[in-house]
Amino acid sequence: MKIILIGYMGSGKSAVGRRLAKVLSTTFIDLDTVISETVGMEIPQIFNTKGEIFFRKKEQEILQQLLEDDHSFVLATGGGTPCYGAVMEALNKTEDVVSVFLNVGVETLTNRLFPEKQHRPLISHLENKKDLNEFIRKHLFERNFYYLQAKLKVNANSQVDEVVSEIVLELF
Numbered sequence: 625m626k627i628i629l630i631g632y633m634g635s636g637k638s639a640v641g642r643r644l645a646k647v648l649s650t651t652f653i654d655l656d657t658v659i660s661e662t663v664g665m666e667i668p669q670i671f672n673t674k675g676e677i678f679f680r681k682k683e684q685e686i687l688q689q690l691l692e693d694d695h696s697f698v699l700a701t702g703g704g705t706p707c708y709g710a711v712m713e714a715l716n717k718t719e720d721v722v723s724v725f726l727n728v729g730v731e732t733l734t735n736r737l738f739p740e741k742q743h744r745p746l747i748s749h750l751e752n753k754k755d756l757n758e759f760i761r762k763h764l765f766e767r768n769f770y771y772l773q774a775k776l777k778v779n780a781n782s783q784v785d786e787v788v789s790e791i792v793l794e795l796f
């Protein structure tokens with residue numbers, strides 16, 4: 625089984641994914657890390673030097689390769705991964721894939737993302753919490769169209785262990 629975690633930046637995809645993979649004794653893969661290693665640059669550097677379109681193409685290409693792989697794994701995608709091209713459709717029609725949306729509220733996302741916004745190319749230009757909150761509110765509204773197509777939707781406002789337990793309970 626391939627468990628694919630989707631959700632906004634700061635929704636806990638990597639932390640939950642790492643823990644979930646451990647609980648299920650399977651491999652954890654972070655899509656951003658694979659992209660970084662493949663291109664040989666950190667994500668902000670890819671955005672700055674090669675542009676977002678290049679990043680989105682790489683993201684889709686690497687995800688497609690992973691979907692064709694025979695192994696089981698837990699994959700943390702990037703916040704935008706399911707929102708471009710036909711990614712959500714591809715995830716939902718791949719037989720051994722369970723897509724899981726980590727649903728986190730705007731206020732929690734704002735508080736989590738504000739201190740680390742400089743590492744995230746899409747929000748690094750936002751100077752204060754109010755602007756960030758407004759950006760997230762609008763962006764999430766657009767992206768929810770894709771996120772809500774996930775097979776499993778989980779309330780992920782709580783601690784990592786609780787979110788993991790909820791996913792395990794829903795899966796088995």
Ligand code: S3P
Pocket residue numbers: 631632633634637656667701702703704705744745746
């Ligand atoms: C992005 C989210 C990031 C990373 C890139 C673009 C997005 O991943 O893929 O900066 O479009 O939301 P995280 O969700 O892991 O921060």
